[in-house]
Amino acid sequence: MKKLKRSARLVDMTYFLLQHPHEIVSLTRFSERYQAAKSSISEDLVIIKEMFEDEGYGALLTIPGASGGVKYMPKMNKSEAETLVDQLVIDLNKQERILPGGYLYMMDLLGNPKLMHEVGRLFASVLHNKQIDAVMTVATKGIPLAYAVGQHLGVPVSIVRRDHRITEGSMVSINYASGSSDRIQTMTLARRSLAPGAKVFIVDDFMKAGGTLKGMVDLLEEFDADLVGIGVLVEAAEVNERLVDDYISLTKLTDVNVREKRIDVSEGNVFEKY
Amino acid sequence: MKKLKRSARLVDMTYFLLQHPHEIVSLTRFSERYQAAKSSISEDLVIIKEMFEDEGYGALLTIPGASGGVKYMPKMNKSEAETLVDQLVIDLNKQERILPGGYLYMMDLLGNPKLMHEVGRLFASVLHNKQIDAVMTVATKGIPLAYAVGQHLGVPVSIVRRDHRITEGSMVSINYASGSSDRIQTMTLARRSLAPGAKVFIVDDFMKAGGTLKGMVDLLEEFDADLVGIGVLVEAAEVNERLVDDYISLTKLTDVNVREKRIDVSEGNVFEKY
Numbered sequence: 033m034k035k036l037k038r039s040a041r042l043v044d045m046t047y048f049l050l051q052h053p054h055e056i057v058s059l060t061r062f063s064e065r066y067q068a069a070k071s072s073i074s075e076d077l078v079i080i081k082e083m084f085e086d087e088g089y090g091a092l093l094t095i096p097g098a099s100g101g102v103k104y105m106p107k108m109n110k111s112e113a114e115t116l117v118d119q120l121v122i123d124l125n126k127q128e129r130i131l132p133g134g135y136l137y138m139m140d141l142l143g144n145p146k147l148m149h150e151v152g153r154l155f156a157s158v159l160h161n162k163q164i165d166a167v168m169t170v171a172t173k174g175i176p177l178a179y180a181v182g183q184h185l186g187v188p189v190s191i192v193r194r195d196h197r198i199t200e201g202s203m204v205s206i207n208y209a210s211g212s213s214d215r216i217q218t219m220t221l222a223r224r225s226l227a228p229g230a231k232v233f234i235v236d237d238f239m240k241a242g243g244t245l246k247g248m249v250d251l252l253e254e255f256d257a258d259l260v261g262i263g264v265l266v267e268a269a270e271v272n273e274r275l276v277d278d279y280i281s282l283t284k285l286t287d288v289n290v291r292e293k294r295i296d297v298s299e300g301n302v303f304e305k306y
Numbered sequence: 307m308k309k310l311k312r313s314a315r316l317v318d319m320t321y322f323l324l325q326h327p328h329e330i331v332s333l334t335r336f337s338e339r340y341q342a343a344k345s346s347i348s349e350d351l352v353i354i355k356e357m358f359e360d361e362g363y364g365a366l367l368t369i370p371g372a373s374g375g376v377k378y379m380p381k382m383n384k385s386e387a388e389t390l391v392d393q394l395v396i397d398l399n400k401q402e403r404i405l406p407g408g409y410l411y412m413m414d415l416l417g418n419p420k421l422m423h424e425v426g427r428l429f430a431s432v433l434h435n436k437q438i439d440a441v442m443t444v445a446t447k448g449i450p451l452a453y454a455v456g457q458h459l460g461v462p463v464s465i466v467r468r469d470h471r472i473t474e475g476s477m478v479s480i481n482y483a484s485g486s487s488d489r490i491q492t493m494t495l496a497r498r499s500l501a502p503g504a505k506v507f508i509v510d511d512f513m514k515a516g517g518t519l520k521g522m523v524d525l526l527e528e529f530d531a532d533l534v535g536i537g538v539l540v541e542a543a544e545v546n547e548r549l550v551d552d553y554i555s556l557t558k559l560t561d562v563n564v565r566e567k568r569i570d571v572s573e574g575n576v577f578e579k580y
Binding site for chain 1: 411420475
């Protein structure tokens with residue numbers, strides 16, 4: 033790369049850091065790439081750090097020592113997070129979402145990569161001080177959210193499946209009780225798709241009693257993996273007995289009235305600890 | 307926002323443009339945000355444009371006129387794309403991927419959000435001069451790729467499903483012949499998850515005879531939607547009769563020998579038109 037002015041260097045460094053969240057990037061790497069003194073690079077990083085932190089894009093951590101460098105951790109400041117959740121609440125309350133049986137149509141939200149990306153950044157922000165090695169979800173609707181969170185945390189995604197048409201080698205299956213119907217179902221994860229001992233964040237689009245999430249928690253045990261937390265886009269509020277205790281919800285569905293075409297969605301518990 | 311120096315402004319503009327691919331951003335927006343003259347903003351954009359284009363991150367188009375501004379289109383230059391495909395070829399040739407029946411384990415690649423993001427940028431680069439309104443795929447394994455492409459193109463994702471446990475309102479189903487087994491199967495897409503008249507790019511992780519892809523092409527007709535193109539991560543080369551003609555493949559699987567634990571994967575057709 034040709035020698036750059038500071039202005040061009042800042043554009044390139046910003047681009048690079050955004051593509052490599054949660055990775056330690058050594059000052060030497062930048063210094064060699066731009067043929068610039070480490071002192072100049074440090075000054076550049078101060079400018080980026082201030083801008084990112086002022087605007088709530090994330091934190092730029094300095095890691096001292098021989099293997100040190102900087103690490104970009106995507107975050108979302110509270111006011112931006114509130115705006116995002118407010119918008120989700122407005123969108124979810126639209127009566128045209130109501131489907132027969134009181135289900136809500138959500139694929140317009142889940143099918144929007146930019147929205148999912150922002151929701152992923154919100155979850156990454158809540159989780160910024162946790163060590164997480166993988167994100168787990170269950171096919172199909174949890175997948176967009178899981179990738180968005182995984183991308184911001186810089187970790188892989190494990191997809192649990194409910195079908196059996198799987199060609200992924202040795203599999204681990206468990207039975208679980210779907211909380212809403214009490215029906216016994218099976219979920220399956222490829223043995224090699226989650227490392228033993230991994231610290232795992234579980235996500236899904238919707239939680240009612242939490243039977244599916246509880247199934248995934250049980251599945252973690254089969255992999256000697258540890259649960260770090262659970263995140264959902266929507267929790268259903270009126271549930272007799274919740275099968276998981278600790279979770280982060282962005283929104284809460286209190287009521288769906290099919291006859292009167294009324295939905296009641298409000299903010300979830302996410303800001304209790306933000 | 308407080309008044310910024312050019313250096314800080316460049317960091318913020320780079321961040322903003324990366325979060326808003328394929329969107330027209332007016333100079334007025336930037337000018338108001340930074341309390342800076344449009345002439346200064348234009349100079350900033352020249353710096354970003356040069357850097358992005360020199361490094362092959364993408365193009366910054368200037369749209370003239372009253373509703374004009376700039377538009378960031380993510381791209382990948384050819385040498386970076388070749389490095390990515392070379393790496394995929396090396397990874398796919400690893401013999402530990404071979405599963406009983408000659409299938410290949412690919413979830414380590416599909417489960418890597420950063421890799422999928424780069425693959426998405428490559429496809430967006432190939433497609434940069436096409437008008438695309440939506441990306442379509444079939445659950446489950448095509449989903450990560452579809453989101454990565456959709457994110458770079460700034461368009462929504464439609465997920466076709468093969469199961470029937472769906473609560474998404476009115477659905478459109480078609481039958482299709484899975485090329486490999488000649489078995490008649492059903493695929494389904496929610497009526498409201500694809501707009502009539504949409505121009506659609508279809509992606510999947512793997513293509514053998516192309517029966518599933520052909521099914522999705524047929525499904526487009528039911529939505530009065532138009533096919534723009536097809537992209538796959540891996541095509542299987544040894545096929546008697548291919549059911550789709552025109553597709554972009556990143557890699558090509560010529561042979562899997564379960565007994566000798568040998569895989570033969572090489573570059574796909576992607577560079578024929580790059």
